Amino acid sequence: TVGIDVEQVKPMEMDIAKRFFSTEEYMDLMNKAQEDRLGYFFDLWTLKESYIKACGMGLSIPLDTFSFKINGNSITLKTEREEKDFLFKQYSIDKDYKLSACAANNNFPEDIICLDTNYIYNSFLHMR
Numbered sequence: 001t002v003g004i005d006v007e008q009v010k011p012m013e014m015d016i017a018k019r020f021f022s023t024e025e026y027m028d029l030m031n032k033a034q035e036d037r038l039g040y041f042f043d044l045w046t047l048k049e050s051y052i053k054a055c056g057m058g059l060s061i062p063l064d065t066f067s068f069k070i071n072g073n074s075i076t077l078k079t080e081r082e083e084k085d086f087l088f089k090q091y092s093i094d095k096d097y098k099l100s101a102c103a104a105n106n107n108f109p110e111d112i113i114c115l116d117t118n119y120i121y122n123s124f125l126h127m128r
Helices: 015-020 023-030 034-055 117-127
Strands: 002-008 066-071 074-079 087-094 097-103
Touching (some): 015 034, 034 066
Antiparallel strands (some): 087 097
């Protein structure tokens, strides 16, 4: 089971975090320096999205019913749900994007490869 989410980091109102994040996550976010909040928001958002995708439940799992805590490279999940055995990894792909992955095992690749859509398209054409 795997869940992946990629988001472009773009300006937004932090009120959305109050609406969708757990109280603990929102407090962590607001305790960040102003210049670090937007990046941290998208760290949390991509982790949440990767988790609900891995669970296969989508937004039927309310985003404020579970919490992530990020401490350096350590990511912990706090939830009442039975699916507690997921592991998480975040990748740096571009300064303007955040990528988080969630899996039932720890077989994450060290790095990821970003491919241009033209390369993928042309490779697919040659497979035919």
